[in-house]
Amino acid sequence: MRALRIGFLLGFRQIQRANFWTTALIIFVMMLTFLNLIAVSGILVGLIVGSERSFQEQSSGDLLITPLDNEDKILQTETIIRTLDTIPEIVSYSVRYQQGGQVTANYQTRRDFTIDPNTIGARIQGIDPISENQVTNLSRNVVEGEYLNPDESGYILIGALNLKRYTAGFADISGTLEDLFPGDTVRVSVNGATREFTIKGIVNAKAGDVASVIYMPELELRRLSSSVSRDADAIAIRLVDGSNSTGLAVQNILLEQGLGEFAKIRTFQEALPKFLTDIKNTFSILGTFIGAVGIIVASITIFIIIFINAISRRQQIGILKGIGIDKRAIEVAYVLQSAFYALLGSLLGVLVTYGFLVGYFDRNPIDFPFSDGILVADPTQTLYRFIILFIITLFAGFIPAWLIVKQNTLNSILGRK
Amino acid sequence: MTNIITATNIHRSFGEGPLKAHILKGIDVTVEQGEFVAIMGKSGAGKSTLMYQLSVLDEPTSGDIEINNVCVSQLSENERTAFRLNTLGYVFQNYALVPDLSAEENVMLPLLMAGQTWEQARARAHHSLDNVGLDGKYRNLPSTLSGGEQQRVAIARALSGKPKIIFADEPTANLDSVSGTQVIELLARLHRENNQTIVMVTHEREYALGCDRIIHMEDGLVTEIEQLT
Numbered sequence: 001m002r003a004l005r006i007g008f009l010l011g012f013r014q015i016q017r018a019n020f021w022t023t024a025l026i027i028f029v030m031m032l033t034f035l036n037l038i039a040v041s042g043i044l045v046g047l048i049v050g051s052e053r054s055f056q057e058q059s060s061g062d063l064l065i066t067p068l069d070n071e072d073k074i075l076q077t078e079t080i081i082r083t084l085d086t087i088p089e090i091v092s093y094s095v096r097y098q099q100g101g102q103v104t105a106n107y108q109t110r111r112d113f114t115i116d117p118n119t120i121g122a123r124i125q126g127i128d129p130i131s132e133n134q135v136t137n138l139s140r141n142v143v144e145g146e147y148l149n150p151d152e153s154g155y156i157l158i159g160a161l162n163l164k165r166y167t168a169g170f171a172d173i174s175g176t177l178e179d180l181f182p183g184d185t186v187r188v189s190v191n192g193a194t195r196e197f198t199i200k201g202i203v204n205a206k207a208g209d210v211a212s213v214i215y216m217p218e219l220e221l222r223r224l225s226s227s228v229s230r231d232a233d234a235i236a237i238r239l240v241d242g243s244n245s246t247g248l249a250v251q252n253i254l255l256e257q258g259l260g261e262f263a264k265i266r267t268f269q270e271a272l273p274k275f276l277t278d279i280k281n282t283f284s285i286l287g288t289f290i291g292a293v294g295i296i297v298a299s300i301t302i303f304i305i306i307f308i309n310a311i312s313r314r315q316q317i318g319i320l321k322g323i324g325i326d327k328r329a330i331e332v333a334y335v336l337q338s339a340f341y342a343l344l345g346s347l348l349g350v351l352v353t354y355g356f357l358v359g360y361f362d363r364n365p366i367d368f369p370f371s372d373g374i375l376v377a378d379p380t381q382t383l384y385r386f387i388i389l390f391i392i393t394l395f396a397g398f399i400p401a402w403l404i405v406k407q408n409t410l411n412s413i414l415g416r417k
Numbered sequence: 418m419t420n421i422i423t424a425t426n427i428h429r430s431f432g433e434g435p436l437k438a439h440i441l442k443g444i445d446v447t448v449e450q451g452e453f454v455a456i457m458g459k460s461g462a463g464k465s466t467l468m469y470q471l472s473v474l475d476e477p478t479s480g481d482i483e484i485n486n487v488c489v490s491q492l493s494e495n496e497r498t499a500f501r502l503n504t505l506g507y508v509f510q511n512y513a514l515v516p517d518l519s520a521e522e523n524v525m526l527p528l529l530m531a532g533q534t535w536e537q538a539r540a541r542a543h544h545s546l547d548n549v550g551l552d553g554k555y556r557n558l559p560s561t562l563s564g565g566e567q568q569r570v571a572i573a574r575a576l577s578g579k580p581k582i583i584f585a586d587e588p589t590a591n592l593d594s595v596s597g598t599q600v601i602e603l604l605a606r607l608h609r610e611n612n613q614t615i616v617m618v619t620h621e622r623e624y625a626l627g628c629d630r631i632i633h634m635e636d637g638l639v640t641e642i643e644q645l646t
Contacts (some may be wrong), residue, residue: 006529013517017558319513322474323574324502325530326495410475413509 006325007332014309014333015340023341026305030345030393031352033298037385038353040294041287042377046361048280051371054207055276056268061094061135061236062247063254064271065263073231075262080235083257089250091238092134097126097218098233099225101190103162105177108185120162120175124190124214125233126221135238138203141210145182145201148217156188156197157215160204166211188214190225206371235263244269295389299396302341306334307400314404318412327405331398338397342390350386353377421581421614422448422471427480429466440466441477442637448582451612453605455625458634465586467634468618472505472584473497485581502530506575508585508604512567514559514574520546521555524574531578545573549603565596572603576613583607585617589624601627 015023056062067074074080077095084093106118129148133139138157139147148157160166164176180186182199197216204211221227239246247267254265310317317330358375365372404412411417429441440463448454448471456464469475470482473489482489485504492500507513514523524542525535533541546555549569559567568588575583585604589597605627607613617628625631626645633641 002530002532006526009522009526009529010515010517013515013522017517316513316515319507319509320515320526321498322501322513323507323527324498324500324505325526326498329530410469413474413513 003326003328004332006329008336010320010329010333011336011340015337026301026341027344027348029301030298030341031348033294033301034346034349034386034389035352035357036294037291037389038349038377038382039357039375040290041284042353042375043361043366043373044283044287044290045280046376047366047368047371047373048276048283049376050365050368050374051206051276052269052272052280053374054205054371055272056242058136058138058141058205058207059210059236060268060271062239062242062268063237063250063265064268065235065237065254065259065265066271067233068262068264073229073233074235075231076259077230077232077235077262080254080259080262083254083259084235084237087250087253089240089246091240092131093235093237094127094132094135095218095232096132096234096236097221097227099124099126099190099221099227101188101214103158103177103214104187104189105180105184107187118178120177122162122214123209123212124188124216124221126218127215128218132215132236135236136210138210138215141203141205142201143204145199148200148215150217152200153217153220154196154198155200155216156186156220157201157203158186158199159209159211159213159215160202161212162214163202166202166204188216188224190221191227193224193226195224206369242268291385295392298389299392302338302393302396303400305341306338306397307403309337310334310401310404314407314412315415317404318407318409318414321405321409322413330405331401334401335394335397338393339390342393346386346389350382353382419450420447421450421452421485422446422616423483424471425481427467427470427477427482429463429470429475430478440637441470443480444637444639446471446632446639448614448616451608451614452630453608453613453615453628454617455628455631456616456618456634457620457622457625457631460620461636462634463637464618464620464634468584468586468616471616472507472582473501502527502578504581506578506580506583508568508571508575508583508588510587510590512559512564512571512591514567514570516559519556519558520551520562520570520573523559523570524577527574527578541577542573545577546570548576548607549573563596564592565599568592568596568600569603572600572607576607582614582616585615587618587620589619589621597621597624 065074065080081095084090101122101124102119103122104117104119129150143160148155162177163180164178167176180199182201185196185198187194188197203215239250244267251265251267259265320330321327354377358377361375365374424444424446427441427444430437430439432438444467456467458464470477487500489497489500521539521542524545525538528538528541543555546552549572551566551569551573554562562570588600592600601624604615608615619625629646631643631645632639633643
C-alpha cells in the first residue's frame, strides 16, 4: 500500500511535469493504435455486415423459402402461402417464380446479319410488384425509369448487371445488352415463346442477385411460358422485426407445421451466400491480425517510451532506492504512466469511434463492389479490445521499469554500467 | 560512548583478473554514537568507496560491517533498502532531488515510505525545511532553487526521518564557497543541537575542521586518524 501511494505520487508528478507536446504525442499514438484495433477490423467486418444487411433488406427478406435440394420448385406452394397468412409476425411475403430465358435488344435495328444479335441468357423472375416491394423495397432500387405498375401489361424491369454500361466489361462471359434505356423494347423468349416488352426501369443494387434478374409481373411470365404450375421458386418473407430471435421463432412455427417437407425454410443468415460468410470470416481474421500487429506496435512504443524515460532517470531511480524507497513504488510510477497513456488514448479513440466514425460511415458508406461498407464497432468487442490493449500496455510499461530498477543501486547512482 | 558503526577488515575490489582494481585494502573503522566524522583523502584514495560500504549502498568484497547493532552484510537487498530507510540519511554531492517533486514532497518521500500519513509527513517536512532555513519554499521545484538551497532540501530530506546516521558524500562539491560554508555550518549545527551522528566525505580540510575526527585515507588504506575534539 505504501509502495502504491509513493508510486502514484511519483507517477502523477512525472505526468504532470512532463512536456505537454510529448505527452500529447504519446496519447495521440495510443489513440491511433486503439483506432487501428477497433476501426480497421470494424470496417473490414463492416463491408460484409453491410452486404448482409443489404441481402436481408433487398433480397432475401427476414426468412427465405426455397425448393428442397432435390426439387426444382417449392412443393405445395399454395399450402405454404395459406399458412403464412395465419402467422401474425409475418408482415408481408413475396412469391417469386423464375424461368430461364433470352433477351434480345437490337432486333429492330440490326441490319447486318453477319453480326451476332445482342442477346443474353437471363433469369426472368415473375413477381407481384406490390408484395415484392413490401418485402424488399425493390422500387427503391430502380435507378432509371419507373417501377412496375400491377395494372399495366407489357413492361419489365431489367437488372443493371445485364447492361454493358453498368458492368464496364466485367460481364464478358454471360454477355450484356448494349444501348438500352427505359422506354426501349426488347424481345423476351421463354420456353420457345417470344414476346416484346418495354423496359419500364433499370434495377441496380449490391444485394444478392437483385441486379442480375429480369423482373416482370408473375401473370405475364405465366402467360409467356404457358406454365400452369403454381409452385414457386422462392418466397421472401418480411417479419415484424428483423431480429434473429423473431426469425428463428417463425421458422420454428413453419417447421412445426410440417412445411419443412415441402421446402427449405431458412433465416436470412442461413440463406446468406457462402462466399459472404467466407469473406466475413476471412476479414474477421484479417482484422484481428491487423489489430494484433497494432497491439504489438503499441506495446513496443510504450516499452520504448518508458524505457527511455526510465533510463534517462536511472540515477534518480538509484537515489530513490538509495534513500530507501521500495523498488515496487518506482515500478508503480512507470506502470501508472503507461496506464495513463493507454487510458487517455483509448478514451479518445472511443470518442472518435462512437462520436464520429460510426455515424460518418453510416451516412457515407464505403462504396464496395458488392456492398456498402459501414463501421461495425460492437461495444462488447470494443471493451474486450480495450482491456487487452490496457493489460499489454501495463506490461510494456512495467518491463522497462523493472529492468532499470533491478540494476545495482550504487551503479545507478554513479551512472556506472 | 558506544560505537554505532564498526567496520572490520573491509576489502573492496572491482573487475577480474589483470584488470582487477583493489580499492579498499583492509580497513578497520569505528564511529561513535553522536560523532561527526570526516573522511579525507586525495582523489582515488578510496574515501567515497569506503563511505558507500559504511552507508549500505554497496557490499564489500570481504569484511564485516555492523551498524546500530545490525550486521548489514547479512541483509538481503530488500532488507538493506528498508534498513537505509529507517536508519540512515543521505546527502549526495549532486543533491539527488526528484526534479518533478516540490521541496516538501521530496522531503515527504521517505516519510511516506516509512508509513506516515500525508498530513504527518507534510508537517514533518515543513519542520525539517524550516530547520534548514527554507521556510516559504515548500512548493518550489528543485529547478527553481539555487544549488545551496537544493542541498539544504537534501539535508532536510536526510534529517526528516530522524536517522541514526547521516552520510554526506562531498556535500559541498557542487557549491560555491559561501553556499558550501552554509551547508557545513548547517551540518555542524544539527550535530551540536541533536547529537546527530554524521559521516562526511570531503577533500577540503577547512570543511572538515568542524568535525570531531578526521579519517585520512591513501591508496585504499587508513593512514591517520586525526582527533579534533
